[in-house]
Each structure stands twice: as structure tokens, then as C-alpha cells.
Amino acid sequence: MIIGTGIDLVDVPRFERTVARTPRLLQRLFTEREQGMRLSSLAARYAAKEALIKTLGGSDGVHWTEIEIASEASGKPHFVLSGTTAAVVEQRGITALHLTLTHDAGLAAAFVVAEGEPL
Template identity: 35%
Template sequence: MIKGNGVDIVEIERFKKIIEEKPKFLKRFFTASENEFFEKKQMKAETISGNFAAKEAVSKAFGTGVRGFNLVDIEVLRDELGQPYVNLYNGAKAIAHQKGIETLMVSISHSNENAIAFVIAVGEA
């Protein structure tokens, strides 16, 4: 059963500037595993902005926005085929449990200017 959905779109150029001007940004909003993934992808702003959009889309799928958890509590990685998936920690994990959300299906895409993510939260009836 669908428990919620969320979508977010961000400007890639904005993330290029943030990454250059505020190096602590990556450690504040992304896990160590996400930062390792970004390094493997040559720190491409479209990858980083796509992950950020996915985190925001998860918060919207929860129906809470970013309340009761930090964005670093949402981790977005890729499987061996490149499909994104979400791991939850701390407050985000507690909210998902409280709302009966068992799975978060995520899709990320980008153009030259924008990155977008769509999330569907799924759980038992």
C-alpha cells in the first residue's frame, strides 16, 4: 500500500557554488558512504544535487518535511546496477516505523540545469 509520495527539484548550479564555497556542507548533510560515492563520481554536482533532492523527497513522502530528524539520517546510495536506494537512521527511521513505511522507492534524474527525485513510500495496509 502506498503510504506517501514526494518529489523535489533543485538547481545544479546552486549546488556547484555551495560545494565550492562551503566544504563542510557535504559532511553536514551526507553520510560517509554518500561522500565516498560522490568521490567515485568525481564530485559531480548533478550527483550531489540529485541525492539532496532525494532526501527532500523522502521527507515529503513522510508527510512531515524535515521535522524530527536530520537530512543526514537519510542515506541515498546506488546498487550494483546504479539504481538508487535509501537507508534510514535515527529520527528518520523512527518516523518511517511510526508511519508503517517499510520501503522507499526512489528515482533520480537530471538535466543540464536541474536534478529531480521522486519517492514512493510503501508499507502494509
């Protein structure tokens, strides 16, 4: 059963200006593995993290660096959660998260669907 959805859209040039102005933002928002990626890919990952927070209905117990967006061999993105963020997802009865990302024409977007049994 679908128990939540979330979507987010990021203006990539604005994201790039923000990172240039505040470089430490990368350490606060992204895991070490994510930090070396191109800014357009990071913008899509930022959108994914925002979309996940929307899916959960808020950010209580959620920490940015406990959410990593990794890719399967096929390129399909998926969440790798840890710490209290993983616990929040489990507490909400979520058993599967589905993620899609895109970036083109200066925009990055992410859509998340959470499946599980509502509590």
C-alpha cells in the first residue's frame, strides 16, 4: 500500500551559486561518497532528500547525512539510510522506498513513493 509520496524541484544554477557562497553546505547535506559528484547530480540528490522528507511528513529525526542516494549497476537510484533516519522510516511502517531522479535544462527533480503498512 502507498503510504506517502513526495516530490521536489531544484534550480541547478541557484543551487550552484548557493554552494559557491557556502561551500561547507556540501558537508552538511551530503555523505562523503556523494560530495565528489557533479553539482547537477548533487542538486538531484538534494531534491531526493527533500522529497523523502515530504514523503515522511516532516524532518523530525531525519538527518541529511543519514540519507545517501546510491545507484544500482543499472543506474537506478535508491536510498541508503542509516541512524535515526532509518529508524524514523521503519517506525512509520515503510517497507519500501521508490525513487526517480532527473536533471535537464537547469532543473533537477526527484519523486519518492513510500510503500508499507500504515500504523
